[in-house]
Amino acid sequence: MILRIATKELYHNITTPRFITGFVLSLLLIPFSIVISINEYKSKINVFQTEQKQADIENQANVYSAYRPVIVKKPTPLSIFARGVSYNLGDRVKILFGDIPMMSEGKAESRDNPFLNRFFTFDFISVLIIIISLMSFLFTYDICTWERETGTLKIMLSNPVSRASVLTGKMLGTFLTLLPMLLFSYGLCILVIMFFPFIHFTSSEWVRIGLIFLLSVVFLVLFMIIGLFVSSRVKHSGTAIVICLVLWVTFLFIIPNLANYSAKSFVKVRSVENLNFDIQEIDKEFYMKFVEYNQKLPKADWNMTWMVIGGGEGNRIAGASQSYFEKERLMNIFREPLRIDYADKKWSIRKVYITKLGKQEKTAQYLSFLSPSEIFKKSINSLCATGAESHYRFLDQARKYREDLIRYYKENKFFSSYLYFTQQDPKSFMTADEMVNTLTNGEIKTLADLNAKNDPWVFKYFKNSPPDWDINVWKFMDLSQFPQFVYQPAKVSNDIEDSLLQIGMLTTLALILFYFSYRAFIRYDVR
Amino acid sequence: MLNTIILTDIKQNIQSLKLQVIFIIILVVFTVGSVAYVFQYRDAMEDYHNYSLKMQEEIRKDADINITRVAVYKRDHLLAPENNGFIDDSKSQFTPNNIQYNAFNVFGYSISRMTSNPYLYLSNDLNWVFILSIIASFAILLLSYDTISGEREQQTLKLILSNSIPRGVLLFGKFMSIVISSVIMLLPGLLISLIILLISGILKISALQAFEITMFIVAAILFISTISALGMFCSVVSRSSSVSLLIGIILWSVFLIFSPNIAVFTADQIFKIKNSETVQEEVKMTKDAINKAAPEGSWSGSDNPFFPRHELRAKNQTNLMNAEKQIKDEWYNSQFRQYEKASRFTYLSPISIFGMVNESLIGSGYPRFRKNWEDLHTYQNQFLSWFKAIDSKDTKSPHWYNPYEDYSTSREKIRFEEIPLYTEKLMTIPQRLASAFPGIILLVIYSFLLFGISVLMFNRYDVR
Structure with missing residues (x-):
C-alpha cells in the first residue's frame, strides 16, 4: 500500500x-x-x-x-x-x-x-x-x-x-x-x-x-x-x-x-598590521641585544668580506679573515639560541592574535x-x-x-660549526695580511700597506681570489639526514x-x- | 477608485501573515546589524587610528634622519574604515585598500587584511543594502506574486473587473499598494537603525550624510518598484499562483546567484588578462636586461655622497623603476578594464544594480579606490617637486635622484610639519551622482519595462 x-x-x-x-x-x-x-x-x-x-x-x-x-x-x-x-x-x-x-x-x-x-x-x-x-x-x-x-x-x-x-x-x-x-x-x-x-x-x-x-x-x-x-x-x-x-x-x-x-x-x-608593529619592536630588541654582544667580542683583524649572501637567517660568508670567521662563529653560538627565544617571545603575542581569530x-x-x-x-x-x-x-x-628541525640543529651542534655559515675549509682560513697578499697577487704584502694607500676603493688592487670564495660555486649539502x-x-x-x-x-x-x-x-x- | 484599490490592498497586505513575519525579521536584522556595526566601526577606527599614528611616527623618524628618506622610503596609504558602512560595505575588506607610494612612484596596491578574519567564510555585512537586496526583495516577491493569479483563483478578480475600471489602472493600484506596503514594512527598521546610529554618535548630522541617506532612500524606492514590477510580471504571466511563485523564486535566485558568478565567469573566459606570475616574470626579465646593460660598478657604494658610482646607480635604479612601472601600470589598467567590463554583466540583475548604485552614492568600493589611486598620482608629483625644490637648495647634495636610496640627494633634516602628507579627499556629490547615474537609469527602465509588459499581458488575461 x-x-x-x-x-x-x-x-x-x-x-x-x-x-x-x-x-x-x-x-x-x-x-x-x-x-x-x-x-x-x-x-x-x-x-x-x-x-x-x-x-x-x-x-x-x-x-x-x-x-x-x-x-x-x-x-x-x-x-x-x-x-x-x-x-x-x-x-x-x-x-x-x-x-x-x-x-x-x-x-x-x-x-x-x-x-x-x-x-x-x-x-x-x-x-x-x-x-x-x-x-x-x-x-x-x-x-x-x-x-x-x-x-x-x-x-x-x-x-x-x-x-x-x-x-x-x-x-x-x-x-x-x-x-x-x-x-x-x-x-x-x-x-x-x-x-x-x-x-x-x-x-x-x-x-x-x-x-x-x-x-x-x-x-x-x-x-x-x-x-x-x-x-x-x-x-x-x-x-x-x-x-x-x-x-x-x-x-x-x-x-x-x-x-x-x-x-x-x-x-x-x-589588525594584523598593528600586530606587525609590535613584532618589529621585539625584533629591534633582539637586534640590539646581539649588536651589544658583538661589541664585547674581540675585534677581527680585518672587517673585509669577499662575498656575503643573505643577512639575518641564511647568512653566508666567504673570503674573510680567520679572526672574522671565529668571531662570527662565537656570535652564532650566542645569537641563534637567542633568535629562537625571541621567536617564542613573538609567538606569545601572535598566539593571542590567532587565538582571537579562532575564537571569532x-x-x-x-x-x-x-x-x-x-x-x-x-x-x-x-x-x-x-x-x-x-x-x-x-x-x-x-x-x-620547526621544533624537530631546531632540535636536530642543537643535537648536532650546528650553531657552533663553521659550516653553519661558510663552506670554506677552516684549514684554509687566513690572517688579514695573508688575505691581502693573496688578493693582490703579492703586490701588496700587508693590510697596513693597503691601508696606507688611503683609497676608498680598495677593490681595484685585488687581482685574484681563491675559488672557494665564490659562494655561487659552493656545492649543495646532502640533506637526507635532516628531518623532512x-x-x-x-x-x-x-x-x-x-x-x-x-x-x-x-x-x-x-x-x-x-x-x-x-x-x-x-x-x-x-x- | 484607484485610491480604494490601493488602500484595501495595503490593509490586506498589512494584515497578512507573510508581511508580519517578514516585518519582524527585518526589524531584528536592522537592529542587530546596526548595533553590530557600531561596535565594529568603533573597533576598526581605534585600530586604524593606532595604525596611522605608527605610520606618522615612521615618517617623523625618517624626517629626523634626512629628507631623502622621507621621499624615497615606500609608504602605505591604507583606506580608512568608512563611516557609511551601515548603508553598504561594498566588500571593501576583500578588494584592494592599500596603495604603496613614494615621491618617485605610485607602486601598486594590495589588500590589507586589517581586522578581517581569514578563517571566516565569506559573508555579507548586515547593512541596509543587504537587507534591501536580499530580505526585502524576497519579501516583496512573496507579497506580489499572487496579486493577480491569486485573485483569479479566489474568483474575486471577475468581481473587481465588473466595476468600471480599466485593467491598467487596477494593475497600477495593486503595484502602488505593494510599493507602499513594502515601504511600511521597512520604515520602522530603518528608523530604529537611524536612532541607534545617532545615539552611538556615528551618525553626525552633516550635509554629506544627509545626502547619503536620502539618496539611499530614493534608490531603495526605485529598487522596491523594480522588484514589485517583477512580482506583478510573475503574477500575470501565469493563471496559477503557485506557478507565479515558482517563476518569481527562479528569477530571484538567478538574479542573486547568477550575477556575481557571471561577472567572474566572463572575466575568466572573455576578458582574460595576464596572471601575476607572468607579469612578475616579465618584470624580472626586463630588470635583468637593464642590470646587465648597466655600466660596471653601478652597485658599489660609499659614505661619500659625491662618490661617482652613486650617479651610475641612481640612473640604473631610475631605469629599473620606470621599466617596472611601465609593465605594472599596464597590468593594473588591464585589471581596471576587466573589472569594469565584467561588472557590466551584473547589470542584468536589479539586485546587483542596487548594490552598485549605492556603492557609487556613498562613494566607497571601487569608485573610492579609483579616486584615491588617481589622487595619489597627483600627490606624488607634487611631493616630488617639493622634494626636488628643497634638494636643489642644498649645496651638499649632488642631486642624483635615486628613487630608493638616500646616498646622493640632500641629507638635511626636515621638520615633520613641513612635509606635505597625503589625505584622502572624499568623492564629491556630483562625482557620486555621475557614477551612480547609469544604474539609476537602468532601474527606472527595468521598472517601466516590467510594469509595461505586465499591463500588456494583463489586458489579455483570462479572468475566469
Whole structure:
C-alpha cells in the first residue's frame, strides 16, 4: 500500500511545473559555479606549481644556516565542490628559526584581479544547498494540506489504510521525485569536471565525494521533513508556503551572515598590521641585544668580506679573515639560541592574535548552527578539507616540524660549526695580511700597506681570489639526514569523526521533527 | 477608485501573515546589524587610528634622519574604515585598500587584511543594502506574486473587473499598494537603525550624510518598484499562483546567484588578462636586461655622497623603476578594464544594480579606490617637486635622484610639519551622482519595462 501511495505521489509530482523548475535551476546555476570553481582551482594549482618550483630552489642549502625549508601545501581538487576558507589563505609556510609560523603565506587570492573579489560567487555546495532546500520545501509544504483542500484526503483515508502508511508513502514518493534532481546536479557537476582533464581525484577523494553525496541525501531528507512539519501544523497551503519560504531565506541567507557579522562584534580582533608593529619592536630588541654582544667580542683583524649572501637567517660568508670567521662563529653560538627565544617571545603575542581569530571563527560557527544548512555546509567543508580546521592542522604540523628541525640543529651542534655559515675549509682560513697578499697577487704584502694607500676603493688592487670564495660555486649539502616535512592530511575516518557531531545534529533534528509531524498528522482534521 | 484599490490592498497586505513575519525579521536584522556595526566601526577606527599614528611616527623618524628618506622610503596609504558602512560595505575588506607610494612612484596596491578574519567564510555585512537586496526583495516577491493569479483563483478578480475600471489602472493600484506596503514594512527598521546610529554618535548630522541617506532612500524606492514590477510580471504571466511563485523564486535566485558568478565567469573566459606570475616574470626579465646593460660598478657604494658610482646607480635604479612601472601600470589598467567590463554583466540583475548604485552614492568600493589611486598620482608629483625644490637648495647634495636610496640627494633634516602628507579627499556629490547615474537609469527602465509588459499581458488575461 505504501508503495502504491508513493507511486501515485511520484506521478503527481513529476507532472507539476516545480519538477521541471528544479532541473532548470540546476541546469542554469550549477555549470556556471563549477566552471568558476574549476578556474579558481586551476589558478591555485598554478600558484602551487610556481611556489613549489621556488621552494625546490630555496630548499637547497650549501651551509646549515641556509636551510630554512619552504613547505607548500598542495591544493585539493575537492575545493571545486566546497571552497571553504581555502581561498582566503595562502598555502606556503617558510620555516624560520626566528619566527614561529602563524599563518600560511603566499598568494591567497585565487583571482588574478583582486577587484573581482567584489563578486561573491557561489560554489557548488552553496548552489546545491539553495536548489535542494528550495525544492524540498516546494514539494512538501502542501503534502498534508493539498489533499485536504482538494477533498481527496477524506476519500483516501476512507480506505482501509493507516495514516502512518499514507504519510510514509507520500514522503517516499516525494523523496523519489527529489532524488533524481540531486543525482542530476551531481551528474552535471561530474560531467563538467570531466571536461577538464587536469583534475584528478585519488581514490580517497572519491570516497569523500561519495560521502558528500550521502550527506546531501540526509540533508535533502531533513529539509523534506521540515517542510512536512510545517505542512502538518497548518490548515492552508498558502500559509505553509509562506512559512517555508521565510524559513528558507532565514536559514540560507540571514543566519550565516548574521552569525559572522555578530561574531565579528562579539570577539574583537586587532589588525594584523598593528600586530606587525609590535613584532618589529621585539625584533629591534633582539637586534640590539646581539649588536651589544658583538661589541664585547674581540675585534677581527680585518672587517673585509669577499662575498656575503643573505643577512639575518641564511647568512653566508666567504673570503674573510680567520679572526672574522671565529668571531662570527662565537656570535652564532650566542645569537641563534637567542633568535629562537625571541621567536617564542613573538609567538606569545601572535598566539593571542590567532587565538582571537579562532575564537571569532568558532563563535560564528556556533551561531550559524541555528541553521541546518550551515551545519551541513560545515561538514561538507571538513570532508573537502577546505575548512579552517585543515589549515589549523597544516600549521600545527609546520610548527612541530620547526621544533624537530631546531632540535636536530642543537643535537648536532650546528650553531657552533663553521659550516653553519661558510663552506670554506677552516684549514684554509687566513690572517688579514695573508688575505691581502693573496688578493693582490703579492703586490701588496700587508693590510697596513693597503691601508696606507688611503683609497676608498680598495677593490681595484685585488687581482685574484681563491675559488672557494665564490659562494655561487659552493656545492649543495646532502640533506637526507635532516628531518623532512611530510604533510599528514586528515584521514577520511578522522573527518567523519569530526563531522559526526554535525551529522548527529542533523539526524536528531530530522527524527524529532518527523516524530512531531507524524503525531500531528495522526490527529489531522481531514475536513 | 484607484485610491480604494490601493488602500484595501495595503490593509490586506498589512494584515497578512507573510508581511508580519517578514516585518519582524527585518526589524531584528536592522537592529542587530546596526548595533553590530557600531561596535565594529568603533573597533576598526581605534585600530586604524593606532595604525596611522605608527605610520606618522615612521615618517617623523625618517624626517629626523634626512629628507631623502622621507621621499624615497615606500609608504602605505591604507583606506580608512568608512563611516557609511551601515548603508553598504561594498566588500571593501576583500578588494584592494592599500596603495604603496613614494615621491618617485605610485607602486601598486594590495589588500590589507586589517581586522578581517581569514578563517571566516565569506559573508555579507548586515547593512541596509543587504537587507534591501536580499530580505526585502524576497519579501516583496512573496507579497506580489499572487496579486493577480491569486485573485483569479479566489474568483474575486471577475468581481473587481465588473466595476468600471480599466485593467491598467487596477494593475497600477495593486503595484502602488505593494510599493507602499513594502515601504511600511521597512520604515520602522530603518528608523530604529537611524536612532541607534545617532545615539552611538556615528551618525553626525552633516550635509554629506544627509545626502547619503536620502539618496539611499530614493534608490531603495526605485529598487522596491523594480522588484514589485517583477512580482506583478510573475503574477500575470501565469493563471496559477503557485506557478507565479515558482517563476518569481527562479528569477530571484538567478538574479542573486547568477550575477556575481557571471561577472567572474566572463572575466575568466572573455576578458582574460595576464596572471601575476607572468607579469612578475616579465618584470624580472626586463630588470635583468637593464642590470646587465648597466655600466660596471653601478652597485658599489660609499659614505661619500659625491662618490661617482652613486650617479651610475641612481640612473640604473631610475631605469629599473620606470621599466617596472611601465609593465605594472599596464597590468593594473588591464585589471581596471576587466573589472569594469565584467561588472557590466551584473547589470542584468536589479539586485546587483542596487548594490552598485549605492556603492557609487556613498562613494566607497571601487569608485573610492579609483579616486584615491588617481589622487595619489597627483600627490606624488607634487611631493616630488617639493622634494626636488628643497634638494636643489642644498649645496651638499649632488642631486642624483635615486628613487630608493638616500646616498646622493640632500641629507638635511626636515621638520615633520613641513612635509606635505597625503589625505584622502572624499568623492564629491556630483562625482557620486555621475557614477551612480547609469544604474539609476537602468532601474527606472527595468521598472517601466516590467510594469509595461505586465499591463500588456494583463489586458489579455483570462479572468475566469
